[in-house]
Amino acid sequence: xxxxxxxxxxxxxxxxxxxxxxxxxxxxxxxxxxxxxxxxxxxxxxxxxxxxxxxxxxxxxxxxxxxxxxxxxxxxxxxxxxxxxxxxxxxxxxxxxxxxxxxxxxxxxxxxxxxxxxxxxxxxxxxxxxxxxxxxxxxxxxxxxxxxxxxxxxxxxxxxxxxxxxxxxxxxxxxxxxxxxxxxxxxxxxxxxxxxxxxxxxxxxxxxxxxxxxxxxxxxxxxxxxxxxxxxxxxxxxxxxxxxxxxxxxxxxxxxxxxxxxxxxxxxxxxxx
Amino acid sequence: xxxxxxxxxxxxxxxxxxxxxxxxxxxxxxxxxxxxxxxxxxxxxxxxxxxxxxxxxxxxxxxxxxxxxxxxxxxxxxxxxxxxxxxxxxxxxxxxxxxxxxxxxxxxxxxxxxxxxxxxxxxxxxxxxxxxxxxxxxxxxxxxxxxxxxxxxxxxxxxxxxxxxxxxxxxxxxxxxx
Numbered sequence: 522x523x524x525x526x527x528x529x530x531x532x533x534x535x536x537x538x539x540x541x542x543x544x545x546x547x548x549x550x551x552x553x554x555x556x557x558x559x560x561x562x563x564x565x566x567x568x569x570x571x572x573x574x575x576x577x578x579x580x581x582x583x584x585x586x587x588x589x590x591x592x593x594x595x596x597x598x599x600x601x602x603x604x605x606x607x608x609x610x611x612x613x614x615x616x617x618x619x620x621x622x623x624x625x626x627x628x629x630x631x632x633x634x635x636x637x638x639x640x641x642x643x644x645x646x647x648x649x650x651x652x653x654x655x656x657x658x659x660x661x662x663x664x665x666x667x668x669x670x671x672x673x674x675x676x677x678x679x680x681x682x683x684x685x686x687x688x689x690x691x692x693x694x695x696x697x698x699x700x701x702x703x704x705x706x707x708x709x710x711x712x713x714x715x716x717x718x719x720x721x722x723x724x725x726x727x728x729x730x731x732x733x734x735x736x737x738x739x740x741x742x743x744x745x746x747x748x749x750x751x752x753x754x755x756x757x758x759x760x761x762x763x764x765x766x767x768x769x770x771x772x773x774x775x776x777x778x779x780x781x782x783x784x785x786x787x788x789x790x791x792x793x794x
Numbered sequence: 795x796x797x798x799x800x801x802x803x804x805x806x807x808x809x810x811x812x813x814x815x816x817x818x819x820x821x822x823x824x825x826x827x828x829x830x831x832x833x834x835x836x837x838x839x840x841x842x843x844x845x846x847x848x849x850x851x852x853x854x855x856x857x858x859x860x861x862x863x864x865x866x867x868x869x870x871x872x873x874x875x876x877x878x879x880x881x882x883x884x885x886x887x888x889x890x891x892x893x894x895x896x897x898x899x900x901x902x903x904x905x906x907x908x909x910x911x912x913x914x915x916x917x918x919x920x921x922x923x924x925x926x927x928x929x930x931x932x933x934x935x936x937x938x939x940x941x942x943x944x945x946x947x948x949x950x951x952x953x954x955x956x957x958x959x960x961x962x963x964x965x966x967x968x969x970x971x972x
Contacts, residue, residue: 523848526805529826529872537800551970552870559868563829572826574873603863606923626938628856628916633863714937 528571528690533666535580538573538664538689543664545781546686552576554627555671557641567771572666572792581691584612592658592694595618601630601638614695615723616655626714639675640690642682645736647715648710649676653697654722654733662691670716676740701726705789708736709781718773719781725793726768730754732786737765737778758786800833803872811875815840816884824871831855837839842882842911845939853939857881858913865917882896882911887920892919894956901952913939917953926957 548570552558555576561567574620577583581598584607592615595604604610605621624630624638624647628783637647639659652659652672659675661684670752675683683688708720720735731745743759746754767778803809803826812939816839817881822837834857844852848867855866858880885892891899894917904910913936920927927935933952936946944956 524827526825528805528825529803529870529929531801531803531872531875535798555868556865556868558849559870562827563849563867574870576873622934626853627920627935628853628863628865629850630940631862631919632868711932712937734845786951 523565524559524726525565527562527569529574530571530699531574532578533740535578535689535691538575538578539662539664539687540691541571541573545573545701549573549686551597551640551689553637554600554633555637556629557637557643565658575689577618581615581673586697587662587694588697590694591697591699593679593697594694596636596692597634597690599635601633601635602627602764604631604635608771613697614651614655614708616651616704616724617690617695617696619704619721620651622770623647623706623708623710623714623717623720636690636693639693640684642676642678642680642740643716643718644679644739645737647706647720649731649791650720650722650735651706652695652740653743654731655723656743657696658694659690660692660694661685661688663687663689672741673743678740703793705793707789707790707792709785712791717720718787719778719780721785721789723786723793725790730790731757732761734761734765734782735769754787754790758783767768809872811871813874813876814878815888816880824870826870828871829867830857830869830871830874830879831866833874834866834879837871840883842879842910844911846908851927851940852909853916854909854912856894856915856939858915858919860920861897863916879916882906882914885914893920893959894947897952897956897959898949901948903948903952903953905940909939909941913941913949917956921953921960926961927953929954934936960967 530541539622552572552574575598578598581596583596584599585594610618634643636648657672659670704723705723708717710717717736722733724731730746732740733743735741746757749757762779762782767773767775808823809825810821824833834843835841844854846852850865850868856863857866860878931948
């Protein structure tokens with residue numbers, strides 16, 4: 522055993538999980554796939570008093586297309602693998618399909634959840650980036666109420682979100698593919714499957730470009746432009762690379778990060794065009 | 795199990811976890827914070843599963859949970875109550891190596907063998923889903939494992955070989971009838 526001691530609740534219903542969250546609040550952590558949380562517990566970077574295991578909460582283990590609202594809705598206990606291996610994901614949310622191979626490894630995606638990655642809010646993670654790029658939504662539920670936040674309002678900083686201590690990320694909603702939209706995704710990391718140094722996702726329509734960048738600022742950032750080309754696009758990418766406030770770290774310099782934003786940004790936009 | 799009610803377990807308390815390990819009903823005692831990897835080795839005595847980094851990077855401890863490959867160091871023992879767990883021991887049920895293991899032997903796809911149990915479990919799951927993978931797909935799947943002996947090349951060869959042999963075996967009856 523490596524984690525510090527904790528109480529454990531296997532929640533078989535959403536209500537049981539919400540009751541426990543209402544009672545324990547900040548001292549509780551929700552365990553879904555555990556592919557980030559278990560590592561954090563093993564290193565004792567977190568020492569919660571209560572672990573609320575929702576991995577077997579069947580009503581949260583759902584992935585469905587809501588054609589009326591135009592969303593792919595992924596429940597809190599649904600694994601990344603259960604979305605990645607959907608037969609028609611390429612028609613539903615192509616950008617998600619492009620991003621999955623970059624998310625860690627097959628063995629991790631088998632168990633890691635989509636909502637867990639969103640709730641963890643690592644600034645270099647792919648799923649928060651895709652959700653932000655598409656303008657998706659996060660469904661938060663507490664014992665008292667349910668609220669829905671736009672991705673841009675949900676992510677508030679490095680590993681920080683708008684989730685209150687008694688709330689559960691019950692589901693996330695990825696907008697379905699829209700006619701005329703084209704997509705691009707790429708990232709740069711030391712090795713395939715490692716954390717991205719810079720990750721870029723583009724959504725291009727005949728008259729607009731939006732580019733989402735992860736791994737640079739403290740959260741995914743989206744920039745929207747008209748359908749720019751050539752030097753105008755290069756100039757816009759350069760402005761964006763400075764605006765993101767890249768910093769030096771142990772791996773790469775701020776200058777190199779800006780370079781990656783310009784190059785990868787160009788590449789995904791051209792790929793999407 | 796689906797009708798089971800929620801279950802709370804206090805820290806320090808031990809509880810019996812019952813599971814199916816490689817097709818046999820087994821049970822053992824654990825605390826809330828016992829990792830599945832340690833539980834399999836220490837409590838159930840199945841030491842084929844190896845423990846490397848203990849935070850999900852190296853892949854040595856990969857097992858199947860209800861048929862799906864996952865890191866046992868990133869799961870708690872209590873989480874597998876009532877579930878099916880398969881480990882490398884299950885690949886050679888009668889002390890005879892399975893076809894995947896034989897391919898590893900033929901291609902010298904291991905040297906020290908520490909990482910091998912996890913790699914075999916990943917390959918077993920992956921080949922069920924993608925029976926005829928490309929070299930690129932095999933390398934992508936293996937990216938979730940660290941091996942410091944082989945340089946991966948013989949592992950890739952072994953996986954492609956076993957996929958080809960399985961394909962040939964599945965197709966040969968048709969060829970005879972044709």
